Amino acid sequence: xxxxxxxxxxxxxxxxxxxxxxxxxxxxxxxxxxxxxxxxxxxxxxxxxxxxxxxxxxxxxxxxxxxxxxxxxxxxxxxxxxxxxxxxxxxxxxxxxxxxxxxxxxxxxxxxxxxxxxxxxxxxxxxxxxxxxxxxxxxxxxxxxxxxxxxxxxxxxxxxxxxxxxxxxxxxxxxxxxxxxxxxxxxxxxxxxxxxxxxxxxxxxxxxxxxxxxxxxxxxxxxxxxxxxxxxxxxxxxxxxxxxxxxxxxxxxxxxxxxxxxxxxxxxxxxxxxxxxxxxxxxxx
Numbered sequence: 001x002x003x004x005x006x007x008x009x010x011x012x013x014x015x016x017x018x019x020x021x022x023x024x025x026x027x028x029x030x031x032x033x034x035x036x037x038x039x040x041x042x043x044x045x046x047x048x049x050x051x052x053x054x055x056x057x058x059x060x061x062x063x064x065x066x067x068x069x070x071x072x073x074x075x076x077x078x079x080x081x082x083x084x085x086x087x088x089x090x091x092x093x094x095x096x097x098x099x100x101x102x103x104x105x106x107x108x109x110x111x112x113x114x115x116x117x118x119x120x121x122x123x124x125x126x127x128x129x130x131x132x133x134x135x136x137x138x139x140x141x142x143x144x145x146x147x148x149x150x151x152x153x154x155x156x157x158x159x160x161x162x163x164x165x166x167x168x169x170x171x172x173x174x175x176x177x178x179x180x181x182x183x184x185x186x187x188x189x190x191x192x193x194x195x196x197x198x199x200x201x202x203x204x205x206x207x208x209x210x211x212x213x214x215x216x217x218x219x220x221x222x223x224x225x226x227x228x229x230x231x232x233x234x235x236x237x238x239x240x241x242x243x244x245x246x247x248x249x250x251x252x253x254x255x256x257x258x259x260x261x262x263x264x265x266x267x268x269x270x271x272x273x274x275x276x277x278x279x280x281x282x283x284x285x
Contacts, residue, residue, distance in 0.1 A: 086278055087236060087277075093162070097136055097140075100143070108171075119187050120243075123203070125248070126263060127210045129218075150174070151165060151166050154207070160232060172205045174205030175203065175205070177257060178255055179199065206234065208234065208263055211227075225265040226267075
């Protein structure tokens, strides 16, 4: 009898342990399944305006070793601009300067009529028409009159120094009544019912300091041109963006009826040659 009692107890203990083990295993499997469902149901956030990447270097993704994917699983990614060795060998001086909040604003996700804004970014090139310090003084002065508010995202001095002004995610007031004519047709956005539409909502404005022989002069058709350092720093700045060549334009090209002709004496061929030496378009798998 004692042996039978002992054996019965052993069998009961064994059954209890087996049942407990099975319950733990089933619970863990359910938890893992629930986590899988939760992870696959998470949404992604989309932005109307792609954040400008003008102050960071785009580098080539690191290659993983010992992983040979099936050809059927290779997914082609859109081409990206990557910076080159020439870009890495050039580092201009740069500084950050604050601008009065009255001279810039937020980028809008919809225009005054509620139509969503989904324009791709463009880069608009300008010149200061006077010294860099004169332009900065104007941008740092509060302006209540909306018709005179103005700013750039960056200025490049005659010495090639890059001065960051308005953050790239903000809307600088670099162009008044303006439109961009590209492969998608005429693009412009009206964000203020009291002012004409402009490209400001999707533009990054960069200005070159005017050479001293043209400071304060108006109604001129040309001047001595920009320095080698300015072309290098301009290419260095734009090489860090994903803005394609055909969406880099000038104030003169986007202006509507205001007589803007800047940047005067700009050598577009020279600039593009330098830009292409600083960045290259590549497609990754």
